[in-house]
Structure formats: structure tokens, C-alpha cells
Amino acid sequence: MEVTVQYTGQLAGIAGISEERVSMGGDAVLRDLVEHLCEKHGPAYADLVVNGEGRIRPSTLVILDGEQAIGDSSQLPLENGQTVLLMTPIAGG
Amino acid sequence: MNELADEDRAIYEWQLDVPGFGEKGQAVLRNSTALVSRAGGLGGPLCFSLAAAGIGKLIIAHAGDLRVDDLNRQILMRSGGVDRPRVESIRKTLAAFNPRIEVEVVPENLSKENVKQLVSGADIAFGAAPLFEERFLLNEACVSKGIPLIDCAMFNLEGHVIPILPGTSPCLACLYPETPPHWKRRFPVIGAVSALAANIGAMEGIKALTGLGETQYGKMIHFDTATMSFQKIVIHRNPECTICASIP
Numbered sequence: 001m002e003v004t005v006q007y008t009g010q011l012a013g014i015a016g017i018s019e020e021r022v023s024m025g026g027d028a029v030l031r032d033l034v035e036h037l038c039e040k041h042g043p044a045y046a047d048l049v050v051n052g053e054g055r056i057r058p059s060t061l062v063i064l065d066g067e068q069a070i071g072d073s074s075q076l077p078l079e080n081g082q083t084v085l086l087m088t089p090i091a092g093g
Numbered sequence: 094m095n096e097l098a099d100e101d102r103a104i105y106e107w108q109l110d111v112p113g114f115g116e117k118g119q120a121v122l123r124n125s126t127a128l129v130s131r132a133g134g135l136g137g138p139l140c141f142s143l144a145a146a147g148i149g150k151l152i153i154a155h156a157g158d159l160r161v162d163d164l165n166r167q168i169l170m171r172s173g174g175v176d177r178p179r180v181e182s183i184r185k186t187l188a189a190f191n192p193r194i195e196v197e198v199v200p201e202n203l204s205k206e207n208v209k210q211l212v213s214g215a216d217i218a219f220g221a222a223p224l225f226e227e228r229f230l231l232n233e234a235c236v237s238k239g240i241p242l243i244d245c246a247m248f249n250l251e252g253h254v255i256p257i258l259p260g261t262s263p264c265l266a267c268l269y270p271e272t273p274p275h276w277k278r279r280f281p282v283i284g285a286v287s288a289l290a291a292n293i294g295a296m297e298g299i300k301a302l303t304g305l306g307e308t309q310y311g312k313m314i315h316f317d318t319a320t321m322s323f324q325k326i327v328i329h330r331n332p333e334c335t336i337c338a339s340i341p
């Protein structure tokens with residue numbers, strides 16, 4: 001399946017893109033996607049998205065098709081055609 | 094509630110024509126007090142728009158002296174005020190712009206020591222500080238008092254506004270249970286992006302106070318001026334939130 005991954009804030013800057021399409025296995029869950037992206041984009045990206053235990057940081061918002069995923073979203077199954085928006089917090093004034 | 098004077102009707106005539114607003118909405122604004130946490134690139138235009146709309150009173154908290162590199166975005170400031178307290182420029186500019194509103198300037202940023210007192214006099218608050226610590230303090234105080242908070246933020250070419258109604262919509266701590274470890278005090282900014290976020294925030298605040306339109310509680314209004322894309326993201330309360338979970 002293929003999902004669209006979007007980025008905002010500092011994460012977009014580090015990834016160097018605001019959107020990409022990613023192919024995953026049919027039974028992939030969010031954690032699989034995040035692990036793939038962290039490996040692809042390198043340690044600075046990974047440091048923004050996950051903590052030292054490899055879990056998605058509480059302050060990183062995961063938005064699935066326009067709606068915030070709440071709680072531990074790591075095991076949420078991905079769907080073909082889904083848009084996954086990863087938002088790092090901003091507070092610029 | 095203080096009624097509108099003839100001069101109010103003259104100044105605000107064009108917005109009195111807005112369906113659903115009218116004299117009733119104007120009177121509500123005239124009798125409302127807004128607290129704005131920092132009046133820099135974001136809070137400055139926000140204050141301008143609230144002043145233009147005829148808010149009754151602004152309480153503006155902002156510490157420090159004006160720096161020359163503030164002037165690309167802090168539109169309440171004036172170049173003659175460099176190296177002088179920012180609150181001097183804020184007071185002068187707003188007084189010249191709309192002398193009919195009351196402006197209380199506080200030459201301090203929000204802190205544990207002053208936040209409760211500052212929020213106590215407000216009907217609504219606007220978060221526009223560049224540090225999450227100040228935003229979280231304001232969030233907690235607004236939840237405690239039960240008043241709306243309009244959190245406005247920007248970075249680079251994007252921004253967002255989160256209208257918060259305690260007990261109804263997610264608070265800032267629901268979204269960010271920890272202080273974001275990577276946020277830095279210095280951020281890339283073009284003033285027009287800040288002003289865009291500010292004016293979306295001002296409009297959400299005006300709606301929250303007057304009942305005009307639909308305040309976007311439970312949504313994050315996000316925009317990216319690089320592509321001029323706007324979206325409303327559905328956000329949720331965190332049942333384990335340390336700040337607002339106890340509110341039914």
C-alpha cells in the first residue's frame with residue numbers, strides 16, 4: 001500500500017520536504033512507518049519524532065486523514081491512500 | 094453592560110453591518126477584557142485587530158527593551174523606541190490608533206508569580222509567547238478560571254491557531270503533555286506570517302466573545318503560506334491530561 005506523509009514545523013525543515021509518498025507492506029502499522037522514516041531521514045529527524053526508547057514523542061502530533069490520533073498510536077494499522085501528518089510543536093510569536 | 098455611545102456607532106459603523114454581530118456584538122466587545130501574552134510579531138497585530146474591533150480593554154504582558162531586529166515583525170513598535178521598553182511603544186501606538194479602548198501594559202512576561210493575577214481580570218486570553226513554558230502557564234490559568242484561550246503560533250512560513258474552551262475542547266497540555274524538547278527561542282519569521290496567525294486568532298477571539306459564527310473549538314487551524322494551504326485538524330482532549338482532565 002501507499003501512504004502520503006506530510007510534515008510541518010521543524011520536522012519539515014529537517015526532512016527537507018513537506019510531503020512524500022511511502023510504500024509499505026499491507027499489514028504495516030504506524031510504528032513500522034515511523035521506523036522506516038527515521039532510518040530514511042537520519043538521526044536528527046529521528047530525534048524529533050521518537051524518544052530514546054523509539055516511541056513517538058508525546059509532543060509529536062500524529063494526524064491521520066485530518067484527525068489527531070490519540071493515546072499510543074504506534075500500533076494503529078495504516079490504510080492505503082491514507083495521509084499521515086507528523087507535526088512538531090511550534091510556539092513562534 | 095455599558096451601552097454604545099454615538100461615537101462608537103460612528104467608528105464601528107461598517108462592522109455593525111456584519112450579520113449576526115451588530116450593536117449587540119459591539120457592546121459585548123466593548124465590555125470585554127482580553128489578556129495578550131506578549132505583543133511581538135504575533136501578539137502585536139493581534140492587539141491591533143482587537144483594538145480596531147473595539148475591545149473594551151487590553152491587558153498586554155511583554156518584558157524587555159525593543160531591539161532593532163524586532164522591527165521586521167513587531168508592528169506595534171516604532172523605530173524610535175529601540176533600546177526602550179517595548180511596553181512604551183505598545184502603549185503609544187495603541188493610544189494613537191484607538192484612544193477609546195483601555196490599555197494596561199505590564200512590563201513582564203507571564204510567570205508563575207503573575208499569571209493568576211493577570212488572568213483574573215480577563216474574559217479571554219491570547220497566547221503569543223515564543224516559549225512553551227509561558228504558554229503552558231497561561232493555559233493552566235485559563236483552565237482554572239474557565240475562560241477561553243486562543244493559542245496562536247507560527248514558525249517559518251506556517252502557523253496555527255487553537256481555540257480552547259476549558260472542559261469542552263482540548264487544552265494545550267492535552268496536545269503537548271511535555272515541554273517540547275527541541276523548540277528553540279529563535280525561529281525563522283516573516284512578519285506577514287505572524288500577522289496572518291494573529292488575525293485568525295483575533296477573529297476566533299471575537300467570535301468566542303460575541304457568539305458570532307462558529308468558534309473552532311476542538312480544531313487546530315493550520316496554514317502554510319508556502320503553498321497557501323489551510324486545513325482544520327480535529328484534535329481531542331486527553332483523558333489523562335494533568336491540567337484539564339478533571340473537568341467533566
